[in-house]
Amino acid sequence: MTDKEITQPDNTLWRYWRGLGGWNFYFLLKFGLLWFGYLNFHPLPNLVFMAFLLMPIPSLRWHRWRHRIAIPIGIGLFYHDTWLPGVSSIISQGSQLAGFSAHYMLELTLRFINWQMIGTIFVLLVAYLFIAQWLRISVFTVAALVWLNLVNITGPAVSLLPATKQAAMVPETPATPATPAAPASNQPAANAPPTNENLNAYLNQFYGEEQSRATTFPASLPTDAQPFDVLIINICSLSWSDLDAVNLRNHPLWAKMDILFTNFNSATAYSGPAAIRLLRASCGQPAHKDLYQPASQQCYLFDNLAKLGFKQQLMLDHSGVFGDYLKNLQADGGLQAPLMSQANISHELTSFDGEPIYNDLQLLNQWLEQQKNEGNARTATFFNTIPLHDGNRFVGSNKSADYRPRAQMLLDQLNTFLDELEKSGRKVMVVFVPEHGAALAGDKMQMSGLRDIPSPSITHIPVGIKLVGMQAPHQGSPLEITAPSSYLALSELISRLVDGKAFTAASVNWQALTEGLPKTAAISENDNAIVIQYQGQPYIQLNGGDWVPYPH
Secondary structure, eight states: OOHHHHHHHHHHGGGGOOOOTTHHHHHHHHHHHHHTTOOOOOHHHHHHHHHHHHSOOSOHHHHHHHHHHHHHHHHHHHHHHSSSOOHHHHHHTHHHHTTSOHHHHHHHHHHTOOHHHHHHHHHHHHHHHHHTTTSOHHHHHHHHHHHHHHHHHHSOGGGGSOOOOOOOOOOOOOOOOOOOOOOGGGSOOOOSOOOHHHHHHHHHHHHHHHTTOBOOOOSSOOTTOOOOEEEEEEESSOOHHHHHHTTOTTOHHHHTOSEEEEEEEOSOSSHHHHHHHHHTTTBOOOOGGGGGSOOOGGGOHHHHHHTTTOEEEEEESSOSOGGGHHHHHHHTSOOOOOBOOOTTOOOSEEOTTSOEEOOHHHHHHHHHHHHHHHTTOOEEEEEEEOTTSTTOEETTOSSOOOHHHHHHHHHHHHHHHHHHHHHHTOOEEEEEOOSOOOOOSOOSSSOTTOOSSOOHHHHEEEEEEEEESOSSOOOSSOEEEOSOBOHHHHHHHHHHHTTOHHHHOSOOOHHHHHTTOOOOOOEEEOSSEEEEEETTEEEEEETTOOEEEOOO
């Protein structure tokens, strides 16, 4: 046997390099989406997939079978590279999706279709087919993907996006004098480069410090304490971004507030976790997984008030069945009050799951009449309202109602109720605190209405306090608190007012009342996504993976 005959089999295999063919367009499309921030790109899995497609196979039949096998792999990898909810998230939400009406499910499906993007992809496909006649596109594709992997190895994942200045996605608020803020000792350090290790350390430090924070309520009220009511109105789907989108930031309701938090973080984008966080406001911010574990008894806001003689009350403008919301309030939020009656209350809206949404003004007026029967008793009421939830529709219509008329109606009703409350003469601390935003605008990561990722525009919510029935009411525009805040600040403020003396005082030092409220860094978390503000910029981690800048 000659030397040529011996070496020939070794060289034959490398004669079957066939290139990527149509898969070039697959990768080029990903590169384009990555450049504009539409992908959570994973370089190494894509490089492995490319190697699988390029590996020379002499048999043409097996080569064709490889392409058939690659189709489902490529689809799965493409989905993995998107910002869409993970499979585990979809499965966990499956029971809730089953409760959506058929019309709402169809509407959500149609929202996923971006005709502008489909048109752009078609143009790029035609351009690719034209250029591929003269250029070997595979060479460019392989070089680009190798470069992306080298960048990922030599630096943080943040380098995969264009080097543009990333600004925090928080709507601007009017420039007004800020309330004196608490010392920064409770804020985790944010002075290291934004690498994965440093961002993880920042997050761990935050949760470690939050475990030691709690509101100290008095053991008992003084003999000269004044009775009053605490009414917490928990509004579903309302953020500063939503108000700006429908031009309702300047609604008269906000001008009536005594105190307005303009930099408040809801820490989540879903209703159940938001309610639990609010009801556990008397302790520092826990991680999402800890919300469904027993907490220290001092964490439960309504339990702290009950120990001081405040009777617990619960009011909803819905049944509380969807998503086991009512059960979450009781089991994880520590709220054991029975649901107040909804009998004889009308409704103009039907929810996304087909149930009635009761008139909020009528419910609040019914609550006010009941409080009058309570005399001078102290009460603490939790009221959850959902007219602004995505997919709600007016009675008699199968189409989702526009957000603006629903928001206008709700804010008008709350504004009217404050007027009625003032006329009643009853002393009430009213706290307006949304659950989260509605994601009206949407962004590159999530379409409008989707809240699987707690983006800054969803979790940055307006929180207002109004003390009704004061002898010396606050004058002028609301006192704005611009420091980064969350639920612990609300609990602290309530604890400072719990003796009710502010209602009968000849004057109130509002600056002293709000001075030194706890600050909380803007960190938000859903089941599979964490978003943090670090050095003024938002970063996101999905499913425990690498941190990347939140795309704009």
